[in-house]
Amino acid sequence: MKKISYRLMAVILMAALFSCGEKREANRKPGDDVQGRVLATVNGVPITELDMKLLLKRVPHGERVNPEPTQVMLDTLVRNELIYQQSLELGLDKNKEYQAKLSEIEAQVREFQRQEMASLYRDYVRNKATVTDSEAQEYFNKNSKMIQTRFHVWHIYYKGGEAEITKASKDIKSGIPFEKVAARRFPKLPKGMQPPWDLGYLYWSQIPPAWQGAVDRLEPGQVSEIIKGPGERFWVIKLVKKTVDPKITFATEKAKIIEVLKGRKADELHDSMLAQMKGKSKIVFPK
Numbered sequence: 001m002k003k004i005s006y007r008l009m010a011v012i013l014m015a016a017l018f019s020c021g022e023k024r025e026a027n028r029k030p031g032d033d034v035q036g037r038v039l040a041t042v043n044g045v046p047i048t049e050l051d052m053k054l055l056l057k058r059v060p061h062g063e064r065v066n067p068e069p070t071q072v073m074l075d076t077l078v079r080n081e082l083i084y085q086q087s088l089e090l091g092l093d094k095n096k097e098y099q100a101k102l103s104e105i106e107a108q109v110r111e112f113q114r115q116e117m118a119s120l121y122r123d124y125v126r127n128k129a130t131v132t133d134s135e136a137q138e139y140f141n142k143n144s145k146m147i148q149t150r151f152h153v154w155h156i157y158y159k160g161g162e163a164e165i166t167k168a169s170k171d172i173k174s175g176i177p178f179e180k181v182a183a184r185r186f187p188k189l190p191k192g193m194q195p196p197w198d199l200g201y202l203y204w205s206q207i208p209p210a211w212q213g214a215v216d217r218l219e220p221g222q223v224s225e226i227i228k229g230p231g232e233r234f235w236v237i238k239l240v241k242k243t244v245d246p247k248i249t250f251a252t253e254k255a256k257i258i259e260v261l262k263g264r265k266a267d268e269l270h271d272s273m274l275a276q277m278k279g280k281s282k283i284v285f286p287k
Contacts, residue, residue: 039074042081051077129265136257140250146216148248150201152240156182165234169226178238205256
């Protein structure tokens with residue numbers, strides 16, 4: 001099946017919702033301008049500006065059309081709505097091929113809704129997480145040594161490759177140079193190119209959360225044990241060098257500290273709220 005735009009899927013889904021013979025209300029609530037101005041109604045069903053825009057998008061590529069709504073276009077939409085309504089009365093919507101296509105589109109729309117709502121929900125939770133100046137100052141006082149340090153790091157990374165990272169770790173421990181093990185993932189690396197495993201110098205705020213507590217304990221030349229992160233991510237890292245910059249102060253890092261702490265609080269709040277939702281919900285996995 002050709003990919004269908006989400007807007008078009010939404011229109012088709014709305015049509016499906018009325019397959020039982022119900023009609024959309026022509027009188028929409030004040031301020032409900034998502035569909036745009038109502039251009040006509042067919043047995044109480046509104047034909048809107050959005051319907052017109054979708055019709056224009058379906059014009060064959062390269063064909064010149066008037067970008068402004070015309071009576072001919074409006075007549076086409078009215079005709080299609082009449083045919084749709086008559087088809088429902090005839091029971092043509094029971095066609096199995098039509099139902100299969102519609103079910104797929106409905107599933108795509110539901111997934112779109114989940115993704116969009118998840119994004120809005122993350123923003124909502126993040127706005128609930130607040131960090132005070134005293135909390136930021138306390139964090140700096142406890143972690144000033146790490147915050148003032150820049151870490152030159154090499155890394156070997158696999159996603160979903162626990163066996164591969166385990167072998168890489170064993171090979172390094174057996175005496176094979178770190179860079180030779182790391183280079184296995186890049187057999188056709190162009191000469192002169194910066195090695196992908198060399199991350200250069202990282203500030204504290206650039207250290208992945210999964211590395212914290214590991215990279216700052218390493219001394220130059222040391223290699224970490226396998227580090228496991230979320231989403232089946234695995235690393236082995238080597239600290240090449242670290243330097244301390246006393247010019248880094250609470251004042252220079254305050255904004256970053258607040259951002260980091262806010263992210264952590266948001267994650268904790270998200271997990272807590274999700275646990276509450278699960279506790280209040282009935283979730284069934286049919287056998």
